[in-house]
Amino acid sequence: MLSLYDGALDVPTILKDWYAEEATSNYGAYIPFVGTVRSEDGIDGLSFDIYEPILESWFKAWQEKAKAKGAIIKMAHSRGDVMLHESSYIASVFSPKRRVALEFIDEFVEDFKASAPIWKYDLINGERVYALDRSTAIKGSGILAGENN
């Protein structure tokens, strides 16, 4: 399940709903990761753009990987502005045993950071500043630059 929301996530409600959805699915482990906006470098918050068609196909590929391990993943992310101490991201893995879920959440979140088509901006003094220094070029980037670049 991939859910996108305008603005901050309602973390308690989402975690509770996901728990309820799988309450009788016979998973022994439910491991959520919640990403929260921290106060640093004078920012007022963060803002996000998402390209949904490729995010959906990226997530679908991870759903297949989870299925192969007997697990499922659920993910929620914000669009637009998310202010300090609010949350913009939740990823969760449900699996029969804890080891699969612990390892899978790590792999999933790392690839999310490197590959999911989402762009982050710092909100500073009312301006939206692209966080290039914290961003990662998607694998295969640069093919349009030519051989000399």
Add this chain to the structure above:
Amino acid sequence: MIRVEFLGPIQKDALELDIKNLNELATILQEDAEMSEWLTNCAVAVNDTLVSSLEAPLKDGDKISLLPPVCGG
């Protein structure tokens, strides 16, 4: 025509180009001063599938997307 979209922080309007492959797009964008800072770090998708080479032929109506560095979460 081929539509070229610039995603996320790239402040550039979409283009409609008469091109046959991604090599032709590379040539056009390498001459575009606005794009010089982006070409080395952008990924490319054709019809919402990421591609790893410039060789695939394009057909009328295809959509190309340029994806700059990402940072979700």
